[in-house]
Amino acid sequence: MEAFFQTYGFLLVYMCLQALLGLSTYLPLMAGQLSLASSGFYAIGGYVAAILSTQVFHTSGAYPIGYLLLETLLAGLLSGVVAVVVGIPALRLRGIYLALATIAMVEILRVVSLNLSITGGAVGIFGIAQPFSSPLGYMWLVGPLLLLVMFFAYRLEGSRIGRAFIALREDELAADAMGINPTYHKVLAFALGAMLAGVVGAISAHFLNTWNARQGTFDVSIAVLAYVLIGGSRSFAGPVLGGMVLTALPEVLRPLKDLRFIVDGLLLMLAAIYLPQGLANPNWLARRKTAPVREKT
Amino acid sequence: MSLLEVSHMSRRFGGLVAVNDVSLSVQEGEIFGLIGPNGAGKTTLFNLITGLTSPSSGNLHYQGQDITRLPPFRIAALGLARTFQNIRLFGNLSALENIRIAHHIHTKTGVWAGVLGLPAARAEQVGVERQAWALLERVGLQGRAFERAKNLSYGDQRRLEIARALALRPKVLLLDEPAAGMNSAEKATLSGFIRQVRGEFGLTIILIEHHVPLVMGLCDRIAVLNFGQMIALGSPQKVANDPAVIEAYLGVET
Amino acid sequence: MDLLLQSLVNGLSIGSVYAIFALGYTLVFSILGIINFAHGAVFTLGAYFTYFLIGGQNNGTGLLAGAQLPFGLPFPVAIILGGALAGLVSVGLERVAFRPLRARGADPLLALVSSLGAGLVIVNLVQYLIGAEILSYPTNVYGHWAEQHPSLNLGTASFPIQIRTVQVIIFGVSLVILLALLYLINRTKMGKAMQAVAENPTTASLLGVSTDRVILFTFLLSGLLAGISGTLVATSFSISGPYFGLAYGLKGLAVIVLGGLGDIGGAVLGGFVLGLAEALVPGEYTAYKDAVAFLLLFLILMLRPQGLLGRRLIQKV
Numbered sequence: 111m112e113a114f115f116q117t118y119g120f121l122l123v124y125m126c127l128q129a130l131l132g133l134s135t136y137l138p139l140m141a142g143q144l145s146l147a148s149s150g151f152y153a154i155g156g157y158v159a160a161i162l163s164t165q166v167f168h169t170s171g172a173y174p175i176g177y178l179l180l181e182t183l184l185a186g187l188l189s190g191v192v193a194v195v196v197g198i199p200a201l202r203l204r205g206i207y208l209a210l211a212t213i214a215m216v217e218i219l220r221v222v223s224l225n226l227s228i229t230g231g232a233v234g235i236f237g238i239a240q241p242f243s244s245p246l247g248y249m250w251l252v253g254p255l256l257l258l259v260m261f262f263a264y265r266l267e268g269s270r271i272g273r274a275f276i277a278l279r280e281d282e283l284a285a286d287a288m289g290i291n292p293t294y295h296k297v298l299a300f301a302l303g304a305m306l307a308g309v310v311g312a313i314s315a316h317f318l319n320t321w322n323a324r325q326g327t328f329d330v331s332i333a334v335l336a337y338v339l340i341g342g343s344r345s346f347a348g349p350v351l352g353g354m355v356l357t358a359l360p361e362v363l364r365p366l367k368d369l370r371f372i373v374d375g376l377l378l379m380l381a382a383i384y385l386p387q388g389l390a391n392p393n394w395l396a397r398r399k400t401a402p403v404r405e406k407t
Numbered sequence: 408m409s410l411l412e413v414s415h416m417s418r419r420f421g422g423l424v425a426v427n428d429v430s431l432s433v434q435e436g437e438i439f440g441l442i443g444p445n446g447a448g449k450t451t452l453f454n455l456i457t458g459l460t461s462p463s464s465g466n467l468h469y470q471g472q473d474i475t476r477l478p479p480f481r482i483a484a485l486g487l488a489r490t491f492q493n494i495r496l497f498g499n500l501s502a503l504e505n506i507r508i509a510h511h512i513h514t515k516t517g518v519w520a521g522v523l524g525l526p527a528a529r530a531e532q533v534g535v536e537r538q539a540w541a542l543l544e545r546v547g548l549q550g551r552a553f554e555r556a557k558n559l560s561y562g563d564q565r566r567l568e569i570a571r572a573l574a575l576r577p578k579v580l581l582l583d584e585p586a587a588g589m590n591s592a593e594k595a596t597l598s599g600f601i602r603q604v605r606g607e608f609g610l611t612i613i614l615i616e617h618h619v620p621l622v623m624g625l626c627d628r629i630a631v632l633n634f635g636q637m638i639a640l641g642s643p644q645k646v647a648n649d650p651a652v653i654e655a656y657l658g659v660e661t
Numbered sequence: 662m663d664l665l666l667q668s669l670v671n672g673l674s675i676g677s678v679y680a681i682f683a684l685g686y687t688l689v690f691s692i693l694g695i696i697n698f699a700h701g702a703v704f705t706l707g708a709y710f711t712y713f714l715i716g717g718q719n720n721g722t723g724l725l726a727g728a729q730l731p732f733g734l735p736f737p738v739a740i741i742l743g744g745a746l747a748g749l750v751s752v753g754l755e756r757v758a759f760r761p762l763r764a765r766g767a768d769p770l771l772a773l774v775s776s777l778g779a780g781l782v783i784v785n786l787v788q789y790l791i792g793a794e795i796l797s798y799p800t801n802v803y804g805h806w807a808e809q810h811p812s813l814n815l816g817t818a819s820f821p822i823q824i825r826t827v828q829v830i831i832f833g834v835s836l837v838i839l840l841a842l843l844y845l846i847n848r849t850k851m852g853k854a855m856q857a858v859a860e861n862p863t864t865a866s867l868l869g870v871s872t873d874r875v876i877l878f879t880f881l882l883s884g885l886l887a888g889i890s891g892t893l894v895a896t897s898f899s900i901s902g903p904y905f906g907l908a909y910g911l912k913g914l915a916v917i918v919l920g921g922l923g924d925i926g927g928a929v930l931g932g933f934v935l936g937l938a939e940a941l942v943p944g945e946y947t948a949y950k951d952a953v954a955f956l957l958l959f960l961i962l963m964l965r966p967q968g969l970l971g972r973r974l975i976q977k978v
Contacts, residue, residue, distance in 0.1 A: 144770065199963050200959075200962070200963070203962055203966055206696065206769075206922075207918075207922075207962060207966050210914055210918055210958060210962060211958070211959055211962045211963075213911065213914065213955070213958075214915070214955040214956070214958040214959040214962070215955075215959065217911060217951075217952065217954075217955040218952050218955045218956060218959065221948075221949055221951050221952035221955075222949075222952065224948070225948045225949060261522075262522050265521065265522040265523075265524065266518070266521065266522055269516060269518075269521025269522060269528070270510075270511065270514050270515075270516040270521050270528075270531070271516070271517065271518050271521055272521070273504070273507060273508045273511070274508070274511055276497070276500065276508070277497055277508045277511075280497035280498065280499060280500060281495050281496075281497055281498075283459065283479075283495065284491070284495035284496070284497065285497075285508070286459070286478070286479040286480050286483075287457055287459065287479045287480075287483055287488075287489055287491075287495075288480075288483060288488075288508060288509045288511065288512075288571065288575065289480050289483035289484045289509075289511050289512035289575060290480055290508075290511050291478075291480045292480070298518070302518070328907075328911055332698075332774075332777050335773075335774070336774055336777070339770060339771065339774050340774070368788075368789050369789065371781065371785040371788075372781075372782055372785045372786055372789060374781065374785075375778045375779070375780070375781025375782035375784075375785060376778065376782055377778075378774060378775075378777065378778030378781065379757070379758055379774075379775045379778030379779050379782065380778075381774075381778075382762070382771045382772075382774040382775035382778060383758070383761045383762055383771070383775055386762075386765070386767050386768070386771055
């Protein structure tokens with residue numbers, strides 16, 4: 111057992127982080143907004159942590175958890191603010207147009223981070239301090255966070271705001287006519303996803319020990335979107351499952367050596383074609399969700 | 408004073424004038440019919456009133472307040488709720504969920520209160536649940552509460568859409584062709600139902616309808632639109648005998 | 662001033678390549694309403710195909726390290742053949758990644774993922790077989806004269822406008838392709854069938870247009886354009902490896918939105934606008950040149966999402 115965690119500790123933590131990124135794309139999608147911006151906010155969060163821990167907070171020995179939590183808080187806040195500023199104009203767009211606008215945002219952020227000195231240019235920032243002595247140590251942070259966010263998403267689905275999100279996803283115009291403010295709720299969903307991505311970025315920067323412009327690219331956006339679509343986009347379980355499976359896949363395929371990325375792409379394609387509902391079939395979830403205790407007057 | 412005042416409203420789409428300088432006022436408590444041939448601009452007028460389409464010119468006042476440029480969700484919150492000609496339920500969601508969603512403006516639970524299930528949020532949830540079931544029962548759909556809206560029969564979808572609008576607790580209910588696709592027995596039932604809900608909920612009702620006997624029997628006043636213009640306005644008898652209306656419907660040369 | 666003119670000519674040259682590449686994107690979008698995210702990978706493949714068809718040797722360390730065809734075709738033949746092969750790959754992609762989804766009437770988003778998956782397969786297959794190394798075209802692909810005169814003076818002796826010969830040739834080739842394409846779309850039976858399907862597939866099929874054939878042809882054409890533009894870019898710079906087409910794939914998105922998604926004239930206009938805008942980035946900001954496309958993309962989406970030439974869409978209630 112110990113050997114297992116020794117070997118797969120890194121992968122397990124990474125699977126949880128990617129599942130969280132999947133959830134960060136799922137939140138706006140819950141309100142019908144196809145955003146590919148998660149990787150951009152993930153990059154912002156990572157830079158916040160990388161810059162603060164290497165240039166602002168000077169420590170020796172194991173990096174204090176308190177600082178790490180402070181970083182994640184700031185990363186989440188900054189991502190949220192950027193999301194509101196970008197989201198208010200961008201979320202007037204629908205469908206593929208919004209997706210393209212968010213791709214543009216991610217790419218602009220990438221080029222800027224490649225060129226600024228504070229982000230370390232093309233080399234990036236390395237030697238980010240470690241709060242834990244082994245990769246598995248991060249599980250104490252990432253595991254509970256994943257459970258919390260899953261609980262959050264689950265409860266949100268049945269709450270007033272979550273219903274407004276879902277109404278917008280189903281039919282924005284009808285939701286508008288039912289008194290739901292589309293802009294407010296879309297920006298809210300977008301900002302919630304952005305904050306989560308920022309937090310994940312901050313933790314990932316420490317976990318990966320280094321941060322650079324390659325962390326927030328179009329490829330990452332697409333990988334995260336694949337988590338949601340392959341996992342299932344109609345319940346919170348989808349992106350979690352998709353994020354974990356797709357992150358583990360290259361590892362599972364490791365015996366295939368150089369062929370594994372080809373098989374990886376092939377599986378992505380086949381999953382899109384043959385698992386249109388995603389791995390997490392929403393039907394059994396839907397049944398359970400719509401059967402609450404009946405209140406009788 | 409009239410409840411809803413449409414003054415000189417027009418809407419152009421490119422070269423087409425869908426609504427052309429229409430003025431009318433709706434009195435509190437009345438059932439106001441809007442009729443006219445296909446493409447006369449009835450639905451566009453509905454969209455103008457509910458804010459889904461912005462007017463090219465003209466004004467709209469509700470209870471003395473200028474609501475011309477308000478977005479749909481604000482107009483809905485002021486007490487104008489509607490149904491759609493081509494039914495716009497949240498098709499993948501259950502009938503019950505459709506009605507729960509429509510309680511949005513009368514509840515105020517935020518993200519965190521809802522997620523954490525704070526007492527106030529739970530109390531609100533219980534209230535929504537009770538009212539949603541009451542509305543489903545009112546339209547006779549309590550047995551189909553967990554059915555996906557898109558799987559309901561056409562008539563049930565129409566009734567669910569009315570129930571969803573009623574969940575907004577509106578003062579004005581706008582019904583866009585509520586009897587479309589119904590047989591004559593269903594139409595008679597619907598007619599009675601509309602009258603009843605007006606009394607029960609203290610509503611003012613504006614409705615678009617093609618079926619002339621239904622409109623004649625149900626409405627207090629009727630406006631007739633043709634090619635975007637209002638060609639007649641008045642009691643059913645008056646409108647029925649108006650030569651301009653007869654011409655518009657029958658195409659008789661005068 | 663001469664520097665500005667030089668930049669403009671360069672901008673037109675790269676812009677014309679953007680235009681033919683983006684046309685492939687926009688043709689598929691106009692017919693199917695989906696964006697083919699494997700388009701960048703087909704662009705890459707085209708450059709590799711042509712490289713090997715002219716007898717180039719694989720300097721890469723992939724499975725086929727050192728491999729070389731036993732013959733070398735003249736470049737004009739090779740680029741057309743390379744484009745045609747890319748077109749066939751594109752048709753294959755349509756079969757495996759798009760058709761099954763279309764047959765089921767699936768969410769267009771899934772086509773996005775399946776085409777990305779297909780693109781990944783291509784890119785990694787290239788990496789596996791060829792390797793990740795840079796491949797450079799020989800300097801004499803455009804003939805002996807062009808090799809002897811690597812740059813031309815389009816101005817006068819006292820007012821020189823120096824420009825790389827290869828850029829001028831690329832511009833010329835692209836223009837010929839653009840004109841041929843516009844002729845094909847507007848004057849031939851197949852072009853008109855494509856327009857009909859783009860306008861309304863149901864009506865088109867009622868009028869006897871074979872939608873399936875039009876779709877196949879569109880993908881063939883789209884792949885051909887991608888393959889040829891990939892080769893043209895590679896002759897100007899080099900093939901930077903299997904991910905060569907990725908940046909172009911993304912910029913191509915900016916180009917088609919700039920002109921108006923699905924609009925053929927718009928893709929051409931968008932290509933030139935992007936080419937010129939990039940060329941006009943001042944020297945001290947060249948590091949930010951790659952952001953220009955995305956800045957333009959973001960701005961156009963904010964200000965005029967239907968694109969420069971697109972018509973405003975009226976939503977039906």
